[in-house]
Amino acid sequence: MTSILIKNVWLDRDTVDIFIEGNIIRNIGKNLDVNAQQTIDGSRKAVIPGLINGHGHAAMTLFRGWGDDMPLEQWLYDRIWPREAKMTEEDVYWGVKLACLEMIKTGTTCANDMYTMFNATAQAATDMGIRMVAAPTIWDFFDKKNTEAAKKQTLQYLKDAQKYSSRITFAAAPHAIYTVSSELLQWSHDFANDHNLLIHLHLAESRTEHDNAVQQFGLSPVRYLHKLGLLSPRLILAHVVWLDEEEIKMLADHEVKIVHNPNSNLKMASGYQFKYMEMKHAGITIGLGTDGCASSNNLDLIEAMKTASLLQKAWRYDPTLFSAQDALDCVTINGAKILRLHTGKIEAGRLADLCLIDLNCAAFTPNFNFVSNLVYAANGSCVDTVICDGRILMQNKQVPGEQEILDRAAAIAYRLMKK
Numbered sequence: 248m249t250s251i252l253i254k255n256v257w258l259d260r261d262t263v264d265i266f267i268e269g270n271i272i273r274n275i276g277k278n279l280d281v282n283a284q285q286t287i288d289g290s291r292k293a294v295i296p297g298l299i300n301g302h303g304h305a306a307m308t309l310f311r312g313w314g315d316d317m318p319l320e321q322w323l324y325d326r327i328w329p330r331e332a333k334m335t336e337e338d339v340y341w342g343v344k345l346a347c348l349e350m351i352k353t354g355t356t357c358a359n360d361m362y363t364m365f366n367a368t369a370q371a372a373t374d375m376g377i378r379m380v381a382a383p384t385i386w387d388f389f390d391k392k393n394t395e396a397a398k399k400q401t402l403q404y405l406k407d408a409q410k411y412s413s414r415i416t417f418a419a420a421p422h423a424i425y426t427v428s429s430e431l432l433q434w435s436h437d438f439a440n441d442h443n444l445l446i447h448l449h450l451a452e453s454r455t456e457h458d459n460a461v462q463q464f465g466l467s468p469v470r471y472l473h474k475l476g477l478l479s480p481r482l483i484l485a486h487v488v489w490l491d492e493e494e495i496k497m498l499a500d501h502e503v504k505i506v507h508n509p510n511s512n513l514k515m516a517s518g519y520q521f522k523y524m525e526m527k528h529a530g531i532t533i534g535l536g537t538d539g540c541a542s543s544n545n546l547d548l549i550e551a552m553k554t555a556s557l558l559q560k561a562w563r564y565d566p567t568l569f570s571a572q573d574a575l576d577c578v579t580i581n582g583a584k585i586l587r588l589h590t591g592k593i594e595a596g597r598l599a600d601l602c603l604i605d606l607n608c609a610a611f612t613p614n615f616n617f618v619s620n621l622v623y624a625a626n627g628s629c630v631d632t633v634i635c636d637g638r639i640l641m642q643n644k645q646v647p648g649e650q651e652i653l654d655r656a657a658a659i660a661y662r663l664m665k666k
């Protein structure tokens with residue numbers, strides 16, 4: 248069994264050793280007397296759990312900077328979908344590799360992803376060594392022919408999912424209520440129940456989505472799902488900016504999980520009044536995501552933590568809200584709970600997903616409050632070493648194969664965007 252010993256690393260105001268055996272954190276303590284295959288010098292470094300990106304579309308790194316500064320609907324219909332239609336499995340594979348590279352470099356060890364080409368995504372994540380809840384996006388645009396094709400495709404992908412690493416978890420992902428019929432939404436719900444899967448869905452993202460739902464279904468987005476009987480503990484909703492008190496209670500009563508994507512919501516001007524405090528008080532588990540690079544342009548969760556915190560303080564006129572610790576909890580312990588993973592905390596017995604943060608830099612000097620520095624002063628470039636599932640994915644800020652990924656992904660992106 249592989250083993251790693253991290254010597255003299257800073258953890259919660261103390262200096263400790265961490266012993267990893269296989270893919271598990273086996274022991275944490277002072278001067279551990281163990282033999283390990285690999286030893287990492289943790290001095291002048293702090294350890295944090297590997298970060299968990301609660302919502303994204305990894306392959307969309309290829310669309311970085313392609314279609315900025317326009318409304319969500321125009322962006323999706325005019326800029327993104329026509330180019331996505333040209334993508335091959337190979338394109339998606341390299342786009343996802345680029346995403347994984349960026350995530351590893353900024354401390355993310357696990358992503359909750361939704362995208363169309365499941366096999367290319369799962370293979371790239373497997374090859375890069377990160378953990379992923381990978382869900383093939385489905386939609387039918389309210390056309391019966393598409394509904395049946397989407398069901399068939401999902402069943403095939405569920406079979407395919409057996410081929411990949413144990414770090415890859417399969418999930419269901421109906422895209423949104425404005426692209427998926429109630430029949431396909433209900434089918435996804437039953438399918439997820441039958442196979443004990445999570446369901447990943449965009450909801451109540453923009454004012455347009457909210458207003459159209461009221462017009463089309465006579466109900467706001469959350470009430471519409473409630474009426475269809477789709478609210479459940481296995482449901483993960485991305486965004487949920489447009490909702491009222493009664494809808495928060497519906498979500499809490501059904502233990503629905505929420506992922507906030509502050510940078511995407513701000514950039515697309517989808518809405519900024521994310522009701523974090525009301526949801527937290529109602530007992531809802533809230534994670535954080537970056538969303539895809541087409542809408543928020545990077546996958547740096549440390550930057551997302553800062554935006555989320557500043558956003559709550561700003562729109563509520565209250566600087567005490569959404570502390571740095573709240574932000575860190577969203578991308579660690581809450582993310583783990585949402586994705587049903589035994590990660591999110593540096594603790595013996597948990598899966599060995601962790602990052603070492605370089606303290607020998609301006610953002611951590613002085614270091615009165617490590618979590619404050621991490622969230623408010625640093626960004627993803629402070630991450631030095633990343634371990635996922637007991638394997639070192641990055642050390643001294645170096646990821647093997649980095650240059651090839653940058654070159655190939657760039658070439659694919661230029662080709663796709665050519666007329």
Ligand SMILES: [Zn+2]
Binds near residue numbers: 302303304449538539
């Ligand atoms: Zn999204």
